[in-house]
Amino acid sequence: MNWLNFFYNKTTHLRHSFGRGINASISPNEEELFDKSYEAFEKGRTLKAYEYFFKSLENFSNENSNNNIITKLKSDKLEFEIFQGSAKIRGHVTNAKLYAEAIIINTSDAKVALKRYILQRNYQLTYACYFSDDDFIKLKIFQDNITASPQKIFFPLREIALTADFDKEFIKSEFPNITLKDATHLVKLSPEELKIKYDFLHQWINELEAKLSTLPTNDNAGMQSFLYLNFLFKIDYLLVPKCEIYQKISKKIQRYFNDETLSPEAKNEELNRYIQKLKVMKFEDFSSKFYNAKYTFNPLEKSTQEEINNFISESLIKIRWYKNNRYKQIIPSIYTYIPFNILYNYGLNPVTKSLLHTLIEIQNPSFFKALDYTPLYFEEKDTFAKKAIIARVDEAILPNQSQFKSLETFGDKLNFSSMNELSNSYLLQLKHLNFEEI
Structure with a gap:
């Protein structure tokens, strides 16, 4: 039995770590x-x-x-x-x-x-x-x-x-004054990579604040929550902070979902206060919160495909509600929130994890381009690298078809007419993955 990842697949080589757990x-x-x-x-x-x-x-x-x-x-x-x-x-x-x-x-x-x-x-x-x-x-x-x-x-x-x-x-x-022992194996990030991450932190804060200003003045707590949580999930997965930033983000997210004594408005205000602290953090302080390291065990227990499918279905229902009530400005943020949330909260097999990462690469082209990855979406032209996306889907799925008889690739079934349509069709295809073993 495979106690680590439950599947094997040869993935596109990533030169950086993303998210928590094993990036290998x-x-x-x-x-x-x-x-x-x-x-x-x-x-x-x-x-x-x-x-x-x-x-x-x-x-x-x-x-x-x-x-x-x-x-x-x-x-x-x-x-x-x-x-x-x-x-x-x-x-x-x-x-x-x-x-x-x-x-x-x-x-x-x-x-x-x-x-x-x-x-x-x-x-x-x-x-x-x-x-x-x-x-x-x-x-x-x-x-x-x-x-x-x-x-x-x-x-x-x-x-x-x-x-x-x-x-x-x-x-x-x-206890910041205490020196941790046995930490010589940790590798510092290059100043260039740290600067990219610091700049994107502030770019995303500016985008968040601009998006918040477009929301209706009444009954917008739910939309604010999606924006704040999406931002924190994005920081955790793409920037991968350690130490204080990671601990604070984890506490804020856990408190948001588990504290029933606070109203949505109060929870949003608490998230906003922390984001404002990140906004004024100096580069030197920010840089001390990152390192590269080796990992052997995934921190999350394996989730069932049904749990993941239920979350996707519930999230798409919310998107339809906002669309039907003409709150279209929040829809792109929810589409990016969904894969970030799954990667943060669910223990995934490598096939699903790889596919979700590809969707995140599509949705965040400027960040990956800054890290010198070939873009899967060209913002200035509003076009997709269709062949590359289809190849990435195949790369995640095809090596596992000998073990899972009903696991089918789906790159040619995606809707490339817009980012929202691509995200929607991609998530629907994820729901249909069948990991029944031969």
């Missing part, structure tokens, strides 16, 4: 490696089983290994490192035990508020726990290998990796 392809031999790991565990070949298992977690960019997992076999022990964003997990395996740990901060830096947070986290975790030694506060897992299997080791390793990454980012955001 898993090995085409992932399932075979997973099965070999299972068989080795059954035969009592524990170290070989772990070798196969770690190999199945390896991911690739442009067919080159990302070295997101590094292993070293000794006579009676397998040492390993797993990279997950800001976290590096070190561990070893013997025939009897699995041990792994992640260094978070210096023990001497842990003040009362942070210690309280760490104690609360221990109650929330299933497999991992925090502890401290003379030098560091660390997160660890310790597991017996007597009844080990790929399923039983996957979830503890996933928990320690995701928790260490999230908590290091949280600590960096909430």
